[in-house]
Amino acid sequence: MSIITIVGAGMMGSAMSVPARDNGHTVRLVGTHLDREIIAHARKTGEHLTMQRRLPEGIAFYQIEALRQALNGCDLVLCGVSSFGVDWFLDTVVPLIPDRVPVLAVTKGLLEEQDGTLLPFPSYYQHQTGGRLPFGAIGGPCTSYELADRRQTCVAFCGEDMRVLQRLKALLETEYYHISLSTDVLGVECAVAMKNAYALGVTLAVGLIEKEDGIGCTPAYNPQAALFGQSVKEMAAVLEHVGAGAGSIVYGAGDLYVTIFGGRTRKLGTLLGRGIPFPEAIQELSGITLESVVIANRLISAVTKAIQAGTLSDTQFPLLLHVGKLLRGDTNEGIPFARFTDAEM
């Protein structure tokens, strides 16, 4: 059995304690300075404050001040911070991780370089640390609640070194948590990041129907399916553009599917689809961290730069560019369904 230290006690990081404990590992869950209450509450009650689930028995809980102690002798670090915490993790946590201990991130997202190049977090970490630690990330459709409930879940671990990935799979695979492995880091992470933008795109149709028939009406699926198909088409074009393997579209499609049915991104897409301008929609969702918006904007920015550079065409991305307009507060135009059609010879 191994020692697994999870840094970041948000919902996804904390949910990873479930397969880790079920496999008999020692689990240390460290809250960041944002997770103080979560750790205090978990110590007292054994429950996760925001996920509202009982955590497995036997977890050791740490506040951020005890980080060094929590990392001492560990075999694996799970990075549970959101994309907003990436630099904090790099500055504060990484220097304390012993050499060659692998770091596996649940963080979903990408960085955008000045020239529009998209950079997955594992590659960013790897670059910033000069290869001292092997970094990997988790992609694929997985909501924290359902992982904590031990629902059947299929994910992908990606990283540069297949042998490291195989070790991680051996540590964390259970009869409900199934792990594919891929060295196509850019492909998996790009697919995962894109689902944020496209889940907004598909759920516009939920709001569109509500605008026509009233909130609480029977949903219509032709428009959602049209947007879903268009999303798959545009995601495949982005993957091809960045040089990712074609196989990653599987993670993108699955992840898009699960994101459409859950939480904050669906809610925002629905509000925008009803015709509510972005600033008002954001107010209605106040207090919620809109990571998906930040990631969507990065993707839109990168694609826009590639269009300006002539390496992509705007006719390939009518949905993404429409989402971009809505996120800039524009509500004048309807969903450009007519521009989704094409004629292939």
Next chain:
Amino acid sequence: MSIITIVGAGMMGSAMSVPARDNGHTVRLVGTHLDREIIAHARKTGEHLTMQRRLPEGIAFYQIEALRQALNGCDLVLCGVSSFGVDWFLDTVVPLIPDRVPVLAVTKGLLEEQDGTLLPFPSYYQHQTGGRLPFGAIGGPCTSYELADRRQTCVAFCGEDMRVLQRLKALLETEYYHISLSTDVLGVECAVAMKNAYALGVTLAVGLIEKEDGIGCTPAYNPQAALFGQSVKEMAAVLEHVGAGAGSIVYGAGDLYVTIFGGRTRKLGTLLGRGIPFPEAIQELSGITLESVVIANRLISAVTKAIQAGTLSDTQFPLLLHVGKLLRGDTNEGIPFARFTDAEM
């Protein structure tokens, strides 16, 4: 304006009268011998008996005896029969269609040749008639109810001749019915047919959760998304195997999405997912034409033959082969989630 004759007054054929009439065409709707009541009811009330929607004004309704008259001088024939009516259509209707009048079929499915080759209906028609008429078919996510309600819908017309397809698009495109064109007939029709098998596969997860938590419980999406991603992976492998263009996966993914949320296939998949054996599930769905089962079985048979011939591997199709077992009445095994994982270098 043109004369469009729809043969087959089932729901999808009849729904096509909506864009046709909205574009000002003369529409003649001909019932088969199975549609006698539908035609009589529509004449009397203007409503479609099974779709329970008001049909557009100005349609001329014909019983099958007046078929010749309904085809007289028409510019386009829409074939609205199900896959069970394909040979009837070929024997009874096709000989009466004037030379060079295009035929566009809403029929979804494929034929399987003895050696496991999959044959789309337009190619079958084309072959059987020696090229006397141009045949095309409609793919992509479109439920008849929602088309009749003029919901935003994106479909694909496929056929061998792009100029014919362009004419058909000009006849039928509206501000809610958007038409892509493709000469990849095998790709579009294969994608469309596969969604029947894989919609059964994805909705197994609905039944699985109901078995665990009780009917009416909150759905869980990690398992559905895992099955959705696996479906996309397996569909892409079939498309590659038959030599279809990679672009068709877009229609497959969109069509799979819409089928998961609607009607008979979802119901059967849910019952099978609860562990109810196929013969009992079929009894519970009595009176329903299970076209999707017939098409799923054809696909499974074709893939099985390719596996036996060594041109495909069983490790590529754990979900399809599992659905095949369930359709043969086997209920011993759970969904093989663990076999969905892979390790790509």
